[in-house]
Amino acid sequence: MTFFAYNQPASRPQTSTAAADLQREGISMQDLNIIATTSSPAIATDWNEGRVILAGDSYPENAFELFQPLLDWVSAYLAQAGQPLRLELSLLYLNTSSIRIMMDLFDQLEVAHQAGKSVRLQWFYDARNERVADLAEEFREDCTFPFDIIAEERA
Amino acid sequence: MSEDRDEFEREVAALLQDPQWQGHPLQHALQALNARYDERGAMMARLTRIADRYQLAERERGLSFVQRYERQLRQLEKIIRISDQYQQMLRELNEELQRTASHDLLTGLFNRRYLYDRLGEELGKAARGHGQFALAMADVDLFKQINDSYGHDIGDAALCHVARQLAAPLREYDLCGRWGGEEFLLLFPGGDLEAAQQGIQRIRQRLQDEPFVHDGRVCPLTLSFGVTEYRQGESTTAILKRVDEALYRAKHAGRDCLECA
Incomplete structure (x- = not known):
């Protein structure tokens, strides 16, 4: 884990503790830039731009381990950044634990939205695969923050 | 209180x-x-x-x-x-x-790979003494002319038409697929030469009754057939070679006919 700078030992096992430390110190968290694999999506964050990008398939062996840094990043951002947050998702297949994590993530956004913070989500999908849009609709059901499902025409 | x-x-x-x-x-x-x-x-x-x-x-x-x-x-x-x-x-x-x-993308029939596997299975069964089977190879006569005079789109439509007429009269357990180009393979599990010939006769009849129509005009399409049945102990290659040769003879005999081997 090398997502956390600022003298955090690289081998520190509890990323959530590291995040809490950073939060206490009032320092913005280092951005994430996790490369996609065949079973996990690309995860990228940009604190200055207020942007999170997730793209690809998600059926990792341990979804909680993979996504915890992202959940920590988002909660730190929402707590401290004081500026809008935008999520751009191009997710195709999600396994059950990834679905669970997305719902937790959207819950965080919902809470922030209810507290008057500016959050929005854009879910991009290949226009040839309408099923992905149906799934995004299911996710959107309980969300009141801006949640757009956008078809992309691909060559 | x-x-x-x-x-x-x-x-x-x-x-x-x-x-x-x-x-x-x-x-x-x-x-x-x-x-x-x-x-x-x-x-x-x-x-x-x-x-x-x-x-x-x-x-x-x-x-x-x-x-x-x-x-x-x-x-x-x-x-x-x-x-x-x-x-x-x-x-x-x-x-x-x-x-x-x-499956073949164009015609929706089985593709060559699937037919080859099934032929291997039938051959294995027959070699172990569990039944018999017949094999036929069909080729659209003068297909190049259709392609040349009407273009490939019409050629493709003609192939799809032939594919439908091939598949329709077959019994449930008979198999039919596109072997390549304008060639089709028919497999008759449990059947002999006689059964295969009857099946083919039904196909030829149907192709006459339901001709290919392009632009409101009937384009007569015919097929040449080579037919053979399994011979004890032979390989896939051997039976395919024999049925191909029979088809070749049908072509040389003037097309729109059936040759047995």
Whole structure:
């Protein structure tokens, strides 16, 4: 884990503790830039731009381990950044634990939205695969923050 | 009860106030007893208040458990619903992949790879003494002319038409697929030369009854056939070679006919 700078030992096992430390110190968290694999999506964050990008398939062996840094990043951002947050998702297949994590993530956004913070989500999908849009609709059901499902025409 | 007690309490209070009993030892004792009684009553009221508050808190805690439980149940149901949809999506994708692995994209018939595997299976069964099978190879006559005069799109449409007429009259367990180009392979499990010839006759009849129509004009399409049946101990290559040779002879015999080997 090398997502956390600022003298955090690289081998520190509890990323959530590291995040809490950073939060206490009032320092913005280092951005994430996790490369996609065949079973996990690309995860990228940009604190200055207020942007999170997730793209690809998600059926990792341990979804909680993979996504915890992202959940920590988002909660730190929402707590401290004081500026809008935008999520751009191009997710195709999600396994059950990834679905669970997305719902937790959207819950965080919902809470922030209810507290008057500016959050929005854009879910991009290949226009040839309408099923992905149906799934995004299911996710959107309980969300009141801006949640757009956008078809992309691909060559 | 409480009214009786209030009545009694008033009586006691009046007795204690009554001047005629002042200084009497029993008046003194009654006063002390009454003070103790008041004290106990107040304590009882306090205990009851605490117990009530505690009960209320427990009740609220229970309610919040119920709420949390219901919320988690809803979340769980949603996860399951979404997960099922993803599974369904994968299943359909898988079926699509299986279909493209075994079927010809243009005609929707089985493809060469699938036919080759099935031919191998039938050959294995027959070699072990479990039945017999016949094989036919069909080729669209003068297909190049159709392509050249009408273009490839019409050529493709003609192939699809032929494919439908080939598949329609076959029995459920007969197989038919596109071997390549304008060549089709027919497999008759359990059948002999006679059965194959009958099947082919039905196909030729159907192709006459339902000719290919392009731009409102009937374009006569015919097929040449080579037919053979399994011979004990032979290989896939050997039987394919023989059926191909029979087809070649049919072509040379003037097309639109059937040659047996």
